[in-house]
Amino acid sequence: MLLNFRVSNHRSVREEQELQLHPAYDADRPAGTAWAAVPVAGLFGANAAGKSNLVGALGYMAEMVLNSHRDAEPGDGVSRSVFRLDAAAADEPSWYVVDLLLHGVRYTYGFSVDDERVLDEWLYSYPHGKKRKIFERSEGEVDPGDSQARRELELVENITEPNVLFLTMAARSKQKDFRPVYDWFATGLEFSRSRFRSGLGFAPEAPGPAWDTPGLLALLRSADLGIEEYGTERQVLDEDGLRRLYRGRVPRRELARLAANGPRESVRPWIGHRGRAGVVRMDLHEESAGTKALLEHAPRFLSVLSRGGTFIVDEIDSSLHPLLTTQLIKLFQGPETNPRGAQLVFTSHDASLLGRVDGEDILKRDQVWFVEKDQYGETRLFALSEFKPRSGENHERRYLGGSYGGVPFIDESLAKALATRGEQHGSAT
Structure with missing residues:
Protein backbone atom coordinates (compact mmCIF):
# COMPACT_ATOMS: atom_id res chain seq x y z
CA MET A 1 0.00 0.00 0.00
CA SER A 192 -2.73 2.12 -17.25
CA ARG A 193 -1.54 1.75 -20.81
CA SER A 194 -3.64 1.61 -23.95
CA ARG A 195 -4.08 -1.78 -25.58
CA PHE A 196 -6.07 -0.55 -28.54
CA ARG A 197 -4.36 0.88 -31.59
CA SER A 198 -5.82 3.55 -33.82
CA GLY A 199 -7.45 2.49 -37.06
CA LEU A 200 -7.70 -1.22 -36.42
CA GLY A 201 -9.18 -1.28 -32.93
CA PHE A 202 -6.72 -3.96 -31.79
CA ALA A 203 -3.53 -5.56 -32.99
CA PRO A 204 -4.23 -8.61 -35.23
CA GLU A 205 -1.68 -10.70 -33.30
CA ALA A 206 -3.00 -9.70 -29.85
CA PRO A 207 -5.57 -11.79 -27.94
CA GLY A 208 -7.59 -8.73 -27.02
CA PRO A 209 -8.79 -7.87 -23.50
CA ALA A 210 -8.46 -10.36 -20.63
CA TRP A 211 -11.77 -12.13 -21.21
CA ASP A 212 -11.17 -14.56 -18.35
CA THR A 213 -11.12 -11.84 -15.66
CA PRO A 214 -13.67 -12.82 -12.99
CA GLY A 215 -16.54 -10.37 -12.75
CA LEU A 216 -15.90 -8.75 -16.14
CA LEU A 217 -19.14 -9.90 -17.78
CA ALA A 218 -21.20 -8.73 -14.80
CA LEU A 219 -19.52 -5.32 -14.97
CA LEU A 220 -20.11 -5.01 -18.73
CA ARG A 221 -23.77 -5.97 -18.35
CA SER A 222 -24.26 -3.48 -15.53
CA ALA A 223 -22.82 -0.67 -17.71
CA ASP A 224 -25.97 -0.63 -19.92
CA LEU A 225 -23.99 -1.05 -23.14
CA GLY A 226 -26.22 -3.78 -24.54
CA ILE A 227 -23.44 -6.36 -24.08
CA GLU A 228 -24.66 -9.85 -23.26
CA GLU A 229 -21.55 -11.97 -23.81
CA TYR A 230 -18.05 -11.94 -25.25
CA GLY A 231 -15.40 -14.36 -26.39
CA THR A 232 -12.66 -15.13 -28.87
CA GLU A 233 -12.41 -17.34 -31.91
CA ARG A 234 -9.58 -18.38 -34.15
CA GLN A 235 -9.67 -17.14 -37.71
CA VAL A 236 -7.57 -17.92 -40.76
CA LEU A 237 -5.88 -14.82 -42.15
CA ASP A 238 -5.90 -15.69 -45.82
CA GLU A 239 -6.72 -12.94 -48.32
CA ASP A 240 -10.44 -13.03 -47.53
CA GLY A 241 -9.75 -13.03 -43.79
CA LEU A 242 -7.40 -10.07 -44.13
CA ARG A 243 -9.97 -8.20 -46.18
CA ARG A 244 -12.56 -8.67 -43.42
CA LEU A 245 -10.05 -7.70 -40.74
CA TYR A 246 -8.96 -4.50 -42.50
CA ARG A 247 -12.49 -3.73 -43.67
CA GLY A 248 -11.90 -4.09 -47.39
CA ARG A 249 -8.46 -2.68 -48.09
CA VAL A 250 -5.52 -4.94 -47.23
CA PRO A 251 -2.15 -3.20 -46.63
CA ARG A 252 0.60 -4.17 -49.07
CA ARG A 253 2.82 -5.44 -46.23
CA GLU A 254 0.11 -7.97 -45.29
CA LEU A 255 -0.26 -9.15 -48.89
CA ALA A 256 3.54 -9.50 -49.14
CA ARG A 257 3.64 -11.48 -45.90
CA LEU A 258 0.81 -13.69 -47.15
CA ALA A 259 2.63 -14.33 -50.44
CA ALA A 260 5.86 -15.18 -48.63
CA ASN A 261 4.56 -17.26 -45.72
CA GLY A 262 1.04 -18.29 -46.62
CA PRO A 263 -2.07 -17.90 -44.41
CA ARG A 264 -1.76 -17.75 -40.63
CA GLU A 265 -4.17 -18.01 -37.72
CA SER A 266 -5.11 -15.22 -35.36
CA VAL A 267 -7.31 -14.84 -32.30
CA ARG A 268 -10.36 -12.65 -32.97
CA PRO A 269 -12.09 -11.10 -29.95
CA TRP A 270 -15.80 -10.49 -30.37
CA ILE A 271 -18.52 -8.75 -28.38
CA GLY A 272 -22.08 -10.10 -28.30
CA HIS A 273 -24.74 -7.37 -28.38
CA ARG A 274 -28.43 -7.80 -27.68
CA GLY A 275 -30.51 -7.43 -30.86
CA ARG A 276 -34.10 -8.02 -31.96
CA ALA A 277 -33.32 -11.56 -33.13
CA GLY A 278 -30.90 -12.45 -30.34
CA VAL A 279 -27.22 -11.86 -29.68
CA VAL A 280 -25.14 -10.46 -32.58
CA ARG A 281 -21.36 -10.85 -32.56
CA MET A 282 -19.38 -7.73 -33.45
CA ASP A 283 -15.65 -7.06 -33.89
CA LEU A 284 -13.82 -4.69 -31.56
CA HIS A 285 -13.30 -2.13 -34.31
CA GLU A 286 -17.09 -1.79 -34.52
CA GLU A 287 -17.36 -0.72 -30.88
CA SER A 288 -17.60 2.87 -29.68
CA ALA A 289 -14.65 4.66 -28.09
CA GLY A 290 -16.41 4.45 -24.72
CA THR A 291 -16.91 0.69 -24.96
CA LYS A 292 -13.29 0.21 -26.00
CA ALA A 293 -12.14 2.32 -23.07
CA LEU A 294 -14.22 0.27 -20.64
CA LEU A 295 -12.95 -2.99 -22.17
CA GLU A 296 -9.43 -1.68 -21.78
CA HIS A 297 -9.71 -0.55 -18.17
CA ALA A 298 -12.22 -2.94 -16.59
CA PRO A 299 -10.11 -6.15 -16.61
CA ARG A 300 -7.20 -4.31 -15.02
CA PHE A 301 -9.40 -2.69 -12.39
CA LEU A 302 -10.84 -6.06 -11.47
CA SER A 303 -7.42 -7.71 -11.48
CA VAL A 304 -5.97 -5.15 -9.05
CA LEU A 305 -8.99 -5.50 -6.79
CA SER A 306 -8.60 -9.28 -6.67
CA ARG A 307 -4.90 -9.32 -5.79
CA GLY A 308 -4.29 -5.94 -4.13
CA GLY A 309 -1.77 -3.29 -5.11
CA THR A 310 -1.81 0.28 -6.41
CA PHE A 311 -3.27 1.15 -9.82
CA ILE A 312 -2.32 4.46 -11.45
CA VAL A 313 -4.70 5.70 -14.16
CA GLY A 401 -16.46 28.36 -8.66
CA GLY A 402 -12.73 28.65 -8.03
CA SER A 403 -12.85 28.25 -4.24
CA TYR A 404 -10.14 25.59 -4.22
CA GLY A 405 -7.98 26.62 -7.18
CA GLY A 406 -6.84 24.09 -9.74
CA VAL A 407 -9.13 25.49 -12.46
CA PRO A 408 -8.01 27.16 -15.70
CA PHE A 409 -8.06 30.94 -15.97
CA ILE A 410 -9.71 31.76 -19.27
CA ASP A 411 -9.51 35.38 -20.35
CA GLU A 412 -11.39 37.06 -23.17
CA SER A 413 -8.35 37.98 -25.29
CA LEU A 414 -9.05 35.39 -28.01
CA ALA A 415 -12.70 36.36 -28.33
CA LYS A 416 -11.79 40.04 -28.42
CA ALA A 417 -9.10 39.48 -31.04
CA LEU A 418 -11.49 37.54 -33.26
CA ALA A 419 -14.20 40.16 -32.77
CA THR A 420 -11.78 42.95 -33.66
CA ARG A 421 -10.61 41.04 -36.69
CA GLY A 422 -14.22 40.58 -37.79
CA GLU A 423 -14.94 44.28 -37.38
CA GLN A 424 -11.86 45.23 -39.39
CA HIS A 425 -12.79 42.76 -42.10
CA GLY A 426 -16.29 44.20 -42.25
CA SER A 427 -14.94 47.74 -42.54
CA ALA A 428 -12.62 46.77 -45.35
CA THR A 429 -15.43 45.33 -47.38
Whole structure:
Protein backbone atom coordinates (compact mmCIF):
# COMPACT_ATOMS: atom_id res chain seq x y z
CA MET A 1 0.00 0.00 0.00
CA LEU A 2 1.30 3.42 -0.97
CA LEU A 3 1.33 5.82 1.99
CA ASN A 4 3.22 8.74 0.53
CA PHE A 5 5.06 9.88 -2.60
CA ARG A 6 7.41 12.86 -2.89
CA VAL A 7 9.17 14.23 -5.95
CA SER A 8 11.32 17.22 -6.88
CA ASN A 9 12.78 18.59 -10.14
CA HIS A 10 10.86 16.35 -12.52
CA ARG A 11 9.35 17.93 -15.65
CA SER A 12 6.94 20.66 -14.44
CA VAL A 13 7.62 19.83 -10.79
CA ARG A 14 10.31 22.24 -9.55
CA GLU A 15 10.10 22.21 -5.76
CA GLU A 16 9.16 19.21 -3.63
CA GLN A 17 5.56 18.05 -4.04
CA GLU A 18 3.98 15.46 -1.79
CA LEU A 19 1.02 13.14 -2.34
CA GLN A 20 0.01 12.17 1.20
CA LEU A 21 -2.42 9.24 1.35
CA HIS A 22 -2.88 8.88 5.12
CA PRO A 23 -6.57 9.24 6.07
CA ALA A 24 -7.45 12.71 7.35
CA TYR A 25 -10.99 12.07 8.60
CA ASP A 26 -11.88 9.04 10.70
CA ALA A 27 -15.56 9.63 9.94
CA ASP A 28 -14.87 9.11 6.22
CA ARG A 29 -13.10 5.77 6.62
CA PRO A 30 -14.94 2.89 4.93
CA ALA A 31 -16.86 0.86 7.51
CA GLY A 32 -15.17 -2.38 8.51
CA THR A 33 -11.67 -1.31 7.45
CA ALA A 34 -8.48 -0.27 9.20
CA TRP A 35 -6.60 0.74 6.07
CA ALA A 36 -3.48 2.81 6.76
CA ALA A 37 -4.01 4.82 3.55
CA VAL A 38 -7.00 5.98 1.56
CA PRO A 39 -8.09 3.51 -1.13
CA VAL A 40 -8.66 6.23 -3.75
CA ALA A 41 -6.91 9.49 -4.62
CA GLY A 42 -8.07 11.74 -7.46
CA LEU A 43 -5.91 14.54 -8.90
CA PHE A 44 -7.88 17.37 -10.55
CA GLY A 45 -6.65 20.40 -12.43
CA ALA A 46 -6.56 22.31 -15.68
CA ASN A 47 -4.91 21.09 -18.86
CA ALA A 48 -1.09 21.25 -18.66
CA ALA A 49 -1.21 21.81 -14.89
CA GLY A 50 1.12 18.86 -14.31
CA LYS A 51 -1.23 16.02 -13.28
CA SER A 52 0.33 13.57 -15.71
CA ASN A 53 3.82 14.71 -14.70
CA LEU A 54 3.13 13.86 -11.07
CA VAL A 55 1.93 10.32 -11.74
CA GLY A 56 4.61 10.05 -14.45
CA ALA A 57 7.25 10.78 -11.80
CA LEU A 58 6.15 7.67 -9.92
CA GLY A 59 6.35 5.79 -13.21
CA TYR A 60 9.91 7.07 -13.72
CA MET A 61 10.83 5.86 -10.24
CA ALA A 62 9.43 2.41 -10.99
CA GLU A 63 11.28 2.27 -14.30
CA MET A 64 14.55 3.11 -12.57
CA VAL A 65 14.01 0.44 -9.90
CA LEU A 66 13.14 -2.29 -12.38
CA ASN A 67 15.34 -1.45 -15.36
CA SER A 68 18.25 0.81 -14.40
CA HIS A 69 20.62 -2.18 -14.62
CA ARG A 70 19.47 -2.92 -18.18
CA ASP A 71 18.92 0.55 -19.60
CA ALA A 72 22.05 2.27 -18.26
CA GLU A 73 25.35 1.67 -20.01
CA PRO A 74 28.57 2.31 -18.01
CA GLY A 75 29.55 5.96 -18.36
CA ASP A 76 26.33 6.95 -20.14
CA GLY A 77 24.87 8.84 -17.22
CA VAL A 78 21.23 8.91 -16.10
CA SER A 79 18.28 9.71 -18.32
CA ARG A 80 15.96 12.18 -16.57
CA SER A 81 13.59 15.06 -17.34
CA VAL A 82 14.32 18.13 -15.23
CA PHE A 83 12.31 21.31 -14.85
CA ARG A 84 13.06 23.32 -18.01
CA LEU A 85 11.81 26.81 -17.10
CA ASP A 86 14.66 27.50 -14.69
CA ALA A 87 18.20 27.02 -16.02
CA ALA A 88 19.50 26.29 -12.52
CA ALA A 89 17.38 23.11 -12.32
CA ALA A 90 19.66 21.32 -14.81
CA ASP A 91 22.49 21.42 -12.27
CA GLU A 92 20.33 20.28 -9.36
CA PRO A 93 19.36 16.71 -8.49
CA SER A 94 15.99 15.12 -9.11
CA TRP A 95 14.74 12.98 -6.27
CA TYR A 96 11.93 10.53 -5.60
CA VAL A 97 10.71 8.97 -2.33
CA VAL A 98 7.96 6.50 -1.43
CA ASP A 99 6.57 5.36 1.92
CA LEU A 100 4.99 1.91 1.70
CA LEU A 101 3.15 -0.49 3.96
CA LEU A 102 4.01 -4.04 2.88
CA HIS A 103 2.92 -7.13 4.80
CA GLY A 104 2.32 -5.01 7.88
CA VAL A 105 5.77 -3.35 7.79
CA ARG A 106 6.40 0.24 6.78
CA TYR A 107 9.27 1.02 4.38
CA THR A 108 10.79 4.26 3.16
CA TYR A 109 12.80 4.16 -0.06
CA GLY A 110 14.21 7.00 -2.12
CA PHE A 111 17.00 8.17 -4.39
CA SER A 112 18.35 11.30 -6.02
CA VAL A 113 20.06 11.51 -9.41
CA ASP A 114 21.74 14.05 -11.64
CA ASP A 115 22.68 13.66 -15.30
CA GLU A 116 25.69 11.51 -14.48
CA ARG A 117 24.92 9.17 -11.59
CA VAL A 118 22.90 8.19 -8.56
CA LEU A 119 23.82 10.72 -5.87
CA ASP A 120 21.98 9.32 -2.87
CA GLU A 121 19.87 6.27 -2.19
CA TRP A 122 18.39 4.87 1.00
CA LEU A 123 16.07 2.17 2.32
CA TYR A 124 14.62 1.97 5.84
CA SER A 125 12.07 -0.31 7.43
CA TYR A 126 10.01 0.08 10.61
CA PRO A 127 9.20 -3.49 11.72
CA HIS A 128 8.15 -2.46 15.24
CA GLY A 129 7.60 1.23 14.69
CA LYS A 130 11.30 1.91 15.14
CA LYS A 131 13.54 2.96 12.25
CA ARG A 132 15.88 0.24 10.95
CA LYS A 133 18.47 1.11 8.31
CA ILE A 134 18.78 -1.43 5.53
CA PHE A 135 21.26 0.67 3.57
CA GLU A 136 22.34 4.19 2.76
CA ARG A 137 24.29 5.25 -0.32
CA SER A 138 26.08 8.57 -0.68
CA GLU A 139 28.95 9.79 -2.84
CA GLY A 140 29.26 6.33 -4.39
CA GLU A 141 29.65 4.53 -1.05
CA VAL A 142 27.11 2.06 0.33
CA ASP A 143 26.67 1.76 4.10
CA PRO A 144 24.66 -1.37 5.03
CA GLY A 145 22.58 -1.54 8.18
CA ASP A 146 23.78 -3.54 11.17
CA SER A 147 21.43 -6.42 10.35
CA GLN A 148 22.75 -6.85 6.81
CA ALA A 149 25.31 -9.34 5.49
CA ARG A 150 28.06 -6.84 4.76
CA ARG A 151 30.29 -9.14 2.73
CA GLU A 152 27.46 -10.07 0.38
CA LEU A 153 26.42 -6.45 -0.04
CA GLU A 154 30.03 -5.46 -0.76
CA LEU A 155 29.95 -7.90 -3.67
CA VAL A 156 26.73 -6.27 -4.90
CA GLU A 157 28.26 -2.82 -4.50
CA ASN A 158 31.24 -3.84 -6.64
CA ILE A 159 29.01 -4.69 -9.60
CA THR A 160 26.68 -1.66 -9.22
CA GLU A 161 27.52 1.03 -11.75
CA PRO A 162 27.29 4.70 -10.64
CA ASN A 163 24.18 5.18 -12.80
CA VAL A 164 22.39 2.05 -11.52
CA LEU A 165 20.28 1.77 -8.37
CA PHE A 166 21.74 -0.35 -5.58
CA LEU A 167 18.25 -1.58 -4.63
CA THR A 168 17.88 -3.09 -8.09
CA MET A 169 21.12 -5.05 -7.90
CA ALA A 170 20.66 -6.17 -4.29
CA ALA A 171 17.11 -7.40 -4.87
CA ARG A 172 18.14 -9.30 -7.98
CA SER A 173 20.96 -10.83 -5.94
CA LYS A 174 18.30 -12.29 -3.65
CA GLN A 175 18.96 -10.08 -0.64
CA LYS A 176 15.72 -10.73 1.23
CA ASP A 177 15.36 -7.36 2.99
CA PHE A 178 15.40 -5.64 -0.40
CA ARG A 179 12.76 -7.81 -2.04
CA PRO A 180 9.51 -6.39 -0.54
CA VAL A 181 10.09 -2.89 -1.94
CA TYR A 182 11.45 -4.17 -5.26
CA ASP A 183 8.52 -6.58 -5.61
CA TRP A 184 6.03 -3.77 -4.95
CA PHE A 185 7.44 -1.84 -7.89
CA ALA A 186 7.47 -5.02 -10.00
CA THR A 187 4.02 -6.44 -9.26
CA GLY A 188 2.23 -4.25 -6.70
CA LEU A 189 2.30 -1.04 -8.75
CA GLU A 190 0.54 -0.91 -12.10
CA PHE A 191 0.01 1.85 -14.65
CA SER A 192 -2.73 2.12 -17.25
CA ARG A 193 -1.54 1.75 -20.81
CA SER A 194 -3.64 1.61 -23.95
CA ARG A 195 -4.08 -1.78 -25.58
CA PHE A 196 -6.07 -0.55 -28.54
CA ARG A 197 -4.36 0.88 -31.59
CA SER A 198 -5.82 3.55 -33.82
CA GLY A 199 -7.45 2.49 -37.06
CA LEU A 200 -7.70 -1.22 -36.42
CA GLY A 201 -9.18 -1.28 -32.93
CA PHE A 202 -6.72 -3.96 -31.79
CA ALA A 203 -3.53 -5.56 -32.99
CA PRO A 204 -4.23 -8.61 -35.23
CA GLU A 205 -1.68 -10.70 -33.30
CA ALA A 206 -3.00 -9.70 -29.85
CA PRO A 207 -5.57 -11.79 -27.94
CA GLY A 208 -7.59 -8.73 -27.02
CA PRO A 209 -8.79 -7.87 -23.50
CA ALA A 210 -8.46 -10.36 -20.63
CA TRP A 211 -11.77 -12.13 -21.21
CA ASP A 212 -11.17 -14.56 -18.35
CA THR A 213 -11.12 -11.84 -15.66
CA PRO A 214 -13.67 -12.82 -12.99
CA GLY A 215 -16.54 -10.37 -12.75
CA LEU A 216 -15.90 -8.75 -16.14
CA LEU A 217 -19.14 -9.90 -17.78
CA ALA A 218 -21.20 -8.73 -14.80
CA LEU A 219 -19.52 -5.32 -14.97
CA LEU A 220 -20.11 -5.01 -18.73
CA ARG A 221 -23.77 -5.97 -18.35
CA SER A 222 -24.26 -3.48 -15.53
CA ALA A 223 -22.82 -0.67 -17.71
CA ASP A 224 -25.97 -0.63 -19.92
CA LEU A 225 -23.99 -1.05 -23.14
CA GLY A 226 -26.22 -3.78 -24.54
CA ILE A 227 -23.44 -6.36 -24.08
CA GLU A 228 -24.66 -9.85 -23.26
CA GLU A 229 -21.55 -11.97 -23.81
CA TYR A 230 -18.05 -11.94 -25.25
CA GLY A 231 -15.40 -14.36 -26.39
CA THR A 232 -12.66 -15.13 -28.87
CA GLU A 233 -12.41 -17.34 -31.91
CA ARG A 234 -9.58 -18.38 -34.15
CA GLN A 235 -9.67 -17.14 -37.71
CA VAL A 236 -7.57 -17.92 -40.76
CA LEU A 237 -5.88 -14.82 -42.15
CA ASP A 238 -5.90 -15.69 -45.82
CA GLU A 239 -6.72 -12.94 -48.32
CA ASP A 240 -10.44 -13.03 -47.53
CA GLY A 241 -9.75 -13.03 -43.79
CA LEU A 242 -7.40 -10.07 -44.13
CA ARG A 243 -9.97 -8.20 -46.18
CA ARG A 244 -12.56 -8.67 -43.42
CA LEU A 245 -10.05 -7.70 -40.74
CA TYR A 246 -8.96 -4.50 -42.50
CA ARG A 247 -12.49 -3.73 -43.67
CA GLY A 248 -11.90 -4.09 -47.39
CA ARG A 249 -8.46 -2.68 -48.09
CA VAL A 250 -5.52 -4.94 -47.23
CA PRO A 251 -2.15 -3.20 -46.63
CA ARG A 252 0.60 -4.17 -49.07
CA ARG A 253 2.82 -5.44 -46.23
CA GLU A 254 0.11 -7.97 -45.29
CA LEU A 255 -0.26 -9.15 -48.89
CA ALA A 256 3.54 -9.50 -49.14
CA ARG A 257 3.64 -11.48 -45.90
CA LEU A 258 0.81 -13.69 -47.15
CA ALA A 259 2.63 -14.33 -50.44
CA ALA A 260 5.86 -15.18 -48.63
CA ASN A 261 4.56 -17.26 -45.72
CA GLY A 262 1.04 -18.29 -46.62
CA PRO A 263 -2.07 -17.90 -44.41
CA ARG A 264 -1.76 -17.75 -40.63
CA GLU A 265 -4.17 -18.01 -37.72
CA SER A 266 -5.11 -15.22 -35.36
CA VAL A 267 -7.31 -14.84 -32.30
CA ARG A 268 -10.36 -12.65 -32.97
CA PRO A 269 -12.09 -11.10 -29.95
CA TRP A 270 -15.80 -10.49 -30.37
CA ILE A 271 -18.52 -8.75 -28.38
CA GLY A 272 -22.08 -10.10 -28.30
CA HIS A 273 -24.74 -7.37 -28.38
CA ARG A 274 -28.43 -7.80 -27.68
CA GLY A 275 -30.51 -7.43 -30.86
CA ARG A 276 -34.10 -8.02 -31.96
CA ALA A 277 -33.32 -11.56 -33.13
CA GLY A 278 -30.90 -12.45 -30.34
CA VAL A 279 -27.22 -11.86 -29.68
CA VAL A 280 -25.14 -10.46 -32.58
CA ARG A 281 -21.36 -10.85 -32.56
CA MET A 282 -19.38 -7.73 -33.45
CA ASP A 283 -15.65 -7.06 -33.89
CA LEU A 284 -13.82 -4.69 -31.56
CA HIS A 285 -13.30 -2.13 -34.31
CA GLU A 286 -17.09 -1.79 -34.52
CA GLU A 287 -17.36 -0.72 -30.88
CA SER A 288 -17.60 2.87 -29.68
CA ALA A 289 -14.65 4.66 -28.09
CA GLY A 290 -16.41 4.45 -24.72
CA THR A 291 -16.91 0.69 -24.96
CA LYS A 292 -13.29 0.21 -26.00
CA ALA A 293 -12.14 2.32 -23.07
CA LEU A 294 -14.22 0.27 -20.64
CA LEU A 295 -12.95 -2.99 -22.17
CA GLU A 296 -9.43 -1.68 -21.78
CA HIS A 297 -9.71 -0.55 -18.17
CA ALA A 298 -12.22 -2.94 -16.59
CA PRO A 299 -10.11 -6.15 -16.61
CA ARG A 300 -7.20 -4.31 -15.02
CA PHE A 301 -9.40 -2.69 -12.39
CA LEU A 302 -10.84 -6.06 -11.47
CA SER A 303 -7.42 -7.71 -11.48
CA VAL A 304 -5.97 -5.15 -9.05
CA LEU A 305 -8.99 -5.50 -6.79
CA SER A 306 -8.60 -9.28 -6.67
CA ARG A 307 -4.90 -9.32 -5.79
CA GLY A 308 -4.29 -5.94 -4.13
CA GLY A 309 -1.77 -3.29 -5.11
CA THR A 310 -1.81 0.28 -6.41
CA PHE A 311 -3.27 1.15 -9.82
CA ILE A 312 -2.32 4.46 -11.45
CA VAL A 313 -4.70 5.70 -14.16
CA ASP A 314 -3.99 8.90 -16.07
CA GLU A 315 -7.17 10.59 -17.38
CA ILE A 316 -9.58 8.02 -15.97
CA ASP A 317 -12.54 9.81 -17.53
CA SER A 318 -11.20 9.55 -21.09
CA SER A 319 -14.06 8.31 -23.33
CA LEU A 320 -16.07 7.04 -20.35
CA HIS A 321 -19.41 8.33 -19.13
CA PRO A 322 -19.10 9.85 -15.63
CA LEU A 323 -21.44 7.21 -14.18
CA LEU A 324 -19.20 4.42 -15.50
CA THR A 325 -16.13 6.14 -14.06
CA THR A 326 -18.00 6.51 -10.77
CA GLN A 327 -18.81 2.81 -10.75
CA LEU A 328 -15.14 1.88 -11.24
CA ILE A 329 -14.09 4.23 -8.42
CA LYS A 330 -16.79 2.88 -6.12
CA LEU A 331 -15.35 -0.64 -6.40
CA PHE A 332 -12.32 0.51 -4.39
CA GLN A 333 -14.23 2.25 -1.62
CA GLY A 334 -15.36 -0.66 0.56
CA PRO A 335 -14.17 -4.07 1.79
CA GLU A 336 -16.97 -5.94 0.02
CA THR A 337 -15.55 -5.19 -3.44
CA ASN A 338 -12.01 -4.38 -2.27
CA PRO A 339 -11.13 -7.09 0.26
CA ARG A 340 -7.34 -6.72 -0.20
CA GLY A 341 -7.17 -2.97 0.25
CA ALA A 342 -6.17 -2.15 -3.33
CA GLN A 343 -5.62 1.50 -4.22
CA LEU A 344 -6.64 3.64 -7.18
CA VAL A 345 -4.75 6.85 -7.95
CA PHE A 346 -6.07 8.75 -10.96
CA THR A 347 -6.04 12.07 -12.77
CA SER A 348 -9.14 13.65 -14.23
CA HIS A 349 -10.73 16.82 -15.66
CA ASP A 350 -14.22 15.63 -14.76
CA ALA A 351 -15.52 17.88 -11.97
CA SER A 352 -18.64 15.72 -11.61
CA LEU A 353 -16.46 13.17 -9.80
CA LEU A 354 -16.30 15.73 -6.97
CA GLY A 355 -20.07 15.48 -6.60
CA ARG A 356 -22.49 13.00 -5.09
CA VAL A 357 -24.40 9.97 -6.36
CA ASP A 358 -27.36 8.53 -4.47
CA GLY A 359 -26.68 10.93 -1.62
CA GLU A 360 -23.05 9.89 -1.09
CA ASP A 361 -19.79 11.58 -2.06
CA ILE A 362 -18.07 9.82 -4.95
CA LEU A 363 -14.74 10.83 -3.40
CA LYS A 364 -14.22 11.44 0.31
CA ARG A 365 -12.77 14.69 1.61
CA ASP A 366 -9.26 13.19 2.01
CA GLN A 367 -9.30 11.57 -1.44
CA VAL A 368 -9.23 14.78 -3.50
CA TRP A 369 -6.13 16.66 -4.66
CA PHE A 370 -5.77 19.71 -6.86
CA VAL A 371 -2.95 20.55 -9.27
CA GLU A 372 -2.12 23.95 -10.68
CA LYS A 373 0.83 25.91 -12.07
CA ASP A 374 2.08 29.17 -10.65
CA GLN A 375 3.20 32.20 -12.64
CA TYR A 376 6.59 30.58 -13.28
CA GLY A 377 5.15 27.34 -14.70
CA GLU A 378 5.86 25.30 -11.57
CA THR A 379 3.38 22.58 -10.62
CA ARG A 380 1.85 22.74 -7.16
CA LEU A 381 -0.10 19.91 -5.53
CA PHE A 382 -2.46 20.52 -2.63
CA ALA A 383 -5.24 18.61 -0.88
CA LEU A 384 -8.92 19.42 -0.51
CA SER A 385 -8.48 18.71 3.21
CA GLU A 386 -6.31 21.85 3.49
CA PHE A 387 -9.53 23.89 3.07
CA LYS A 388 -11.18 22.14 6.06
CA PRO A 389 -14.30 21.17 4.11
CA ARG A 390 -17.43 20.26 6.04
CA SER A 391 -19.04 16.88 5.65
CA GLY A 392 -21.70 17.07 2.92
CA GLU A 393 -20.25 20.22 1.36
CA ASN A 394 -20.81 20.60 -2.40
CA HIS A 395 -17.20 20.13 -3.55
CA GLU A 396 -18.07 20.14 -7.25
CA ARG A 397 -19.77 23.54 -7.14
CA ARG A 398 -17.05 25.11 -4.99
CA TYR A 399 -14.31 23.73 -7.25
CA LEU A 400 -15.93 25.05 -10.43
CA GLY A 401 -16.46 28.36 -8.66
CA GLY A 402 -12.73 28.65 -8.03
CA SER A 403 -12.85 28.25 -4.24
CA TYR A 404 -10.14 25.59 -4.22
CA GLY A 405 -7.98 26.62 -7.18
CA GLY A 406 -6.84 24.09 -9.74
CA VAL A 407 -9.13 25.49 -12.46
CA PRO A 408 -8.01 27.16 -15.70
CA PHE A 409 -8.06 30.94 -15.97
CA ILE A 410 -9.71 31.76 -19.27
CA ASP A 411 -9.51 35.38 -20.35
CA GLU A 412 -11.39 37.06 -23.17
CA SER A 413 -8.35 37.98 -25.29
CA LEU A 414 -9.05 35.39 -28.01
CA ALA A 415 -12.70 36.36 -28.33
CA LYS A 416 -11.79 40.04 -28.42
CA ALA A 417 -9.10 39.48 -31.04
CA LEU A 418 -11.49 37.54 -33.26
CA ALA A 419 -14.20 40.16 -32.77
CA THR A 420 -11.78 42.95 -33.66
CA ARG A 421 -10.61 41.04 -36.69
CA GLY A 422 -14.22 40.58 -37.79
CA GLU A 423 -14.94 44.28 -37.38
CA GLN A 424 -11.86 45.23 -39.39
CA HIS A 425 -12.79 42.76 -42.10
CA GLY A 426 -16.29 44.20 -42.25
CA SER A 427 -14.94 47.74 -42.54
CA ALA A 428 -12.62 46.77 -45.35
CA THR A 429 -15.43 45.33 -47.38
